Amino acid sequence: MFLPIDNVPRDYAWGSRSDIAELRGVEPSGAPEAELWLGAHPGSPARILDPAAAGGARDLAEWIDSNPADAGLAGPRLPFLLKLLAAAEPLSLQAHPSLEQAGAGFARENAEGVPLEAAHRNYKDAFHKPELVVALSEEYSALCGFRAVGETRALLSSVDDGSAPLAALAASLGDATSPDADVLRTTVDALLRGRLDGVVEALVDACRSALATGAARDAAPVLRTITELSDSYPGDPGVAVAFLLNRVTLTKGEALWLPAGNIHAYLHGFGVELMASSDNVLRGGLTPKHVDVDELLDVLDFEPLPVPILRPIDGGAGVEVFRPDVPDFELLRVDPSAASSTPIVLPGPAIAIVTSGAATLEASTRIDLATGDATYIVPEGQPIRVSGSGELFIATTYLDR
Template sequence: MFVGITNAPRDYAWGSRTAIPEFLGTPPSGGPEAELWLGAHPGSPARLADGSGDLRTVLDDRLPFLLKVLAAASPLSLQAHPTPAQAEEGFAREEASGVPIDAPNRSYKDPFHKPELLVAVSDTFDALCGFRPVAEILASLARLPASAGLEDLRGRLTGDGSLPAVFKWLITRGEGVEELVAELPRRAAGVEGLEFETVRRLAAGFPGDPGIVISLLLNTVRLSRGEALYLPAGNIHAYLEGLGIELMAASDNVLRGGLTAKHVDVPELLKVLDFTPRPIPYLEPEVTSSGVRIFRPDVPDFALAEVMVDGGGEARVPLPGPAIALCTGGAVHVSGGHADRALVRSEACYISPDEGELTIAGSGTVFVATTNA
């Protein structure tokens, strides 16, 4: 079964006014277009293209993933997501305490985890992702003019094991933090390096926010087109600027840590964060014999295939479960075991799991989200 789907982009303030329309060849709305949701999440379920309802009406089971086109013109909030066990416990706790599901101070909207991957489709895509070793942080700080606040920060960074205490000191605005947040952008003025460019960007958008200093504790990455990140549970991150295809488990559980006017639940965030320093979490694709790039994380909820065909052959995509296909350029013909559908740029469809392996022909690009075999 192939079912055409569509949706209206979410108008979050950080969204670009032009990136999604230019990418998909659709008319701009005149306002910010931050995220186009293609899935069955109740927050913005995809609509059936024939106008007869939304995607949830044709599903037999819960769709475990959510496909998005994401366009950030300014930074998103610092955030992390829980493990399955943390999500189940937190959701049950807030349900039992009677916190309304739509309350602004609600942390757990559902009992599911929310790992996610992002593939850059703009020329560059900037992000913060995960803690870096203290030795690297100190090397960055050594490039800045000395000050009492920076000396205080250096003195607290006694090794990788000090990261939880330093993070807590910053996010709770402990003694000296306000002064440090104010002085860091001045010290970083004119200093080269992506991490200092990020400090200046955050200071311009979120003056006085501890996230300005926290950003120096984190990996700063500038993805090139086609590169991908995978952000598992506990990884603190923030998308800064760029256009990408994002795929995640179908959940809305977000623990925020700054760079936002929304609720920041510090105790809960500290419980879910993984403070272990790790390299930038690039996700390398598998490349199949027909040239399909498949981004396959370590969770069963989702995998993402990027398919490019040029009219000279066919590409095949295995389908272990339900799928959503989005054409982002040209025109393609997608065939399964029982049905088929033509897609042109900006069109999307839901594909039932009984279609098995997909064959894609034509000349264009299509992203296929499905479960992870």
Template sequence: MFVAIANTPRDYAWGSASAIAELLGTVPSGGPEAELWLGDHPGSPARIVDPNAVGGSADLAAWIASDPRSALGDRTRLPFLMKVLAASAPLSLQAHPTAEQAREGFERENVLGIPLDAPHRNYRDAHPKPEVIYALSESFDALCGFRPLDEARLVLVALGLDELVPRLSDLSGLFAWLMGGGADVDDLVARVSDFAAARSSGIRLSEDEAGALAISGAIETVRTLSAAYPGDAGILSALLLNRVTMRRGEALYLPAGNIHTYLSGLGIEVMTASDNVLRGGLTPKHVDVGELLAVVDFTPGPPPWLRPNEVSPQLGVFRPGNPDFVLAHVAGDAELDLSGPAIALCVAGSMTIRGARSESTIMRGEAVYVTPDERRMTFFGRGEVLLATTP
């Protein structure tokens, strides 16, 4: 069964005024449009376009609750959430918990009597939130995970923060000190912000090309974050992180504990269905540095690129090794077997999808929920589809 779904973009302040509307072919709201949720998460369940097709249920959460067998097959919940994300300003500096941390945190805050919708609540459900981000715009800028230490040293020295270099031997201690703020941290933030403002982001400060790119990227990061959140301690913490520019069609996998933020761009996110976010700065929302430090993985290393399994020239499948989701990119005639439910979003042209029981044609901006009994799906048409499903 193919069930047409839609939703209204969430209006977080960092959202783009036009990117989601342009992708979907809709009229912009006039305000920021940051995230379009396609799933059954209670924070913003997808609307069912024709409720009569599913017994009158108005949204995906209501339909799954009323008829889980038809909607989910043998599963007890929809394990993934798909989002369209459009950032015109940096998101909060954040990380997500493991499954165990999510369960413990959710139970702890329930015992404390913190309402689920309270602004200061950290854990809004009992699930982890690993995620894949796939770039739809020609470039998508992000910070993700701690840089290799040699690169961090190079960046700190180049930006005039030599006194922080010895502290790299205790990365978690340095990060905690920076996030804690105070007069000394404020002085460093002001110094590095002034340094970045006085220099071109493209200046060549190293004979090594990779080093020069890391330094110029760090300067641009400081300029971007200083403009959005002047004086925020997260400006310094961001220098310890990998800066990545994804090109259209590239993806990252951000597992539990990966400290990250998105700076700008349009993309598709697929994640375990959760809204658990621990924030440490670069945001007017609730910040809990202590809880963030408890979930962050301080292991330095390269950016967490996720390469697709090229099933055919028309089909690539991103498999992060997570039990809850995979992301498929379809650009032409292709076939894909389903092991569970799926959500397909057409991002260009049109595509006809034929399953074991039914068929649907979706145009740019249209999305469908696919029940597990469709099993093997055949795609044909001149379009482009992103599809989230189970491994």
């Protein structure tokens, strides 16, 4: 069963004014268009374009609530949320809790009587929010995860101008005998609580000077990122925290995997994002929104890691599968022109969107999709066959096998 869906883009201030509209083939609204949500999350459930086909339901949340079995679900909740995400400016520095942390935090704030929509509430639901993003633009830049502290010490040394604040930052970063995770926890704590006086301004000045003189040339993208973040958020301690993180630029078709506890911020670019259906975000800066330092420090994973690029596995001719180590979701990237001989067996309900060209999906019924068109899929025990041209993404789940 194919059920065409659509939605209205979210107008967050950091959003692009053109990317989502151009992909959908519509006139830009004139406002930022940051995210297009395709799922059943109550914050912005996808609209059903033919309510009669869904028993009169107007959106996916209403349809699933009324009869989850019709939607192909074993329970009352679609466990994933598919998005188009278009960032013209950096998003907040953030991390997401594990399933256990989310459940405990949600119960605790409920018991404390914190209103669900309160600006200072951390946990809006009891679910985790791991996520992955695949670049649609030629470049997609982000900060994600802590780099090895030794690399940060070397980077700081290459721009150090001898100022007292940078000396204090260097002291906080310890030496080669100090465990990286302990050093990072202590340093992030000190930065976010303002215990390293003047370090943000001194660090930004040092990065500007190094860029102007050509020092630390190999690190220019990192230094430029620090100065650009400072231009948008002057004095924000998140600027200094960003100095501790991996900076990555994806090329079109590459994917980034962000598990629970990974500190990250998307900087610029257009992509397809897939996540567990949750709204739990712990922020660490680069935002006017609530920052709860204690809760963030409890959630963060301070172990350094390489950039978590998620490599696809072969799903058959014309099909790449991005499969992280959670059962909530996987993402298929399909070339319809090459996939006509590949039956796609979906483990659960799915949502598909065409990001270029046009695609035909066939099972017991058939649907034709143009660029920007999306559909909800109930597999009904049959493989899906795809034909056409361009690029198609299909999000699905293993939680309802």
